[in-house]
Amino acid sequence: MKFSAQLLALLPPLAVASPVNLTRAGLHKLFVRQDVQTAINASLPNVTIFATGGTIASQGTSNTQTTGYSVGLGVQQLVDAVPELLNISNIAGYQISNVGSGSINETISLKLAKMINEELAKDTVSGVVVTHGTDTLEETAFFLESTVNSTKPVILVGAMRPATALSADGPLNLYQAVTLAGSPAGRDRGTMIVLNDRIGSAFYTTKNNANTLDTFFSTEAGQLGVFINQVPFFFFAPSEPVGRVVFDVTNVTDLAQVDIVYSHQDMDPALFNASYSSGAKGIVFAGVGAGGMSDKASLAAEELYNATGIPIVASHRSTDGFVPDGGDFTIASGFYNPQKARIVLQLGLTAGWGEDKIKEAFAKSYPKP
Structure with a gap:
């Protein structure tokens, strides 16, 4: 069943327990209550939904509007609009935030990781779903891939069209x-x-197009599976990605600041120093080709590294690719794109890892020469 403007008008407004403060200092003030609990059918699996906002929770002013819409639907409304969910599962739901995914931050990500680990530790819970905006969905998904330690499924889902669209x-x-x-x-x-x-x-998986429905895929590793008549079909037996590292964030309240610098012709070498001066504990650069940058920028980055020891990870600005080891002062990202390399570096620094251990973590994902 799809949303419609008429249906949305009938749904009562949701009293959302929103985060009081989404800054680092506000982590302990984040208050979340259970917003959805459907009737229990003992023959069905128990699935918990964590809602964060995004296009999947958005409305436009007409059924043809697919840009410029507004976030605001809550987890109760998402569940009510798909009553068929009650035929396949018992649903519990939490409203973690209700924002566009560009506004998802470490407070929300850490809260998600901690709550999901706690939820999946319950024998009665089969798996969890996170509803999320698509713009940064891959970042939150990778963060959870790196911080959730469970054999149970964690599913990130979003939408490319608002709920009111045809x-x-x-x-x-x-x-x-x-x-x-x-x-x-x-x-x-x-x-x-x-x-x-x-x-x-x-x-x-990466978002490959800003607008089209067919945007989330991996050009190199491919898809794990597809849905056929709403039944999941997998192409491969369960396996773990080569190089996956899982971090324990149970007692983490703040993540180390890591910035991404985009490499391009005539890039300003001062960007590296500016990032460090603003508080970055690590830097990832989205390099041209297999992790390259201009001679001037490289000199500035090396001087900063020599003066401060700040770890600098070389990644690639292209959608896919591989950055090999071999830089004198940089850490090779291997197959990690800049946004995912940032998360690995961020979690490693937060865990107190030194440069050698961080380099080792990245190296696990690619073959040795």
């Missing part, structure tokens, strides 16, 4: 995500991304 994709995406979260076939596969009938690994 052929809105959110309802079916949500139905498929809940189906997979409650399925034994989803076990031992880590965090997954579900959109447009496809199932992707959070380790490899």
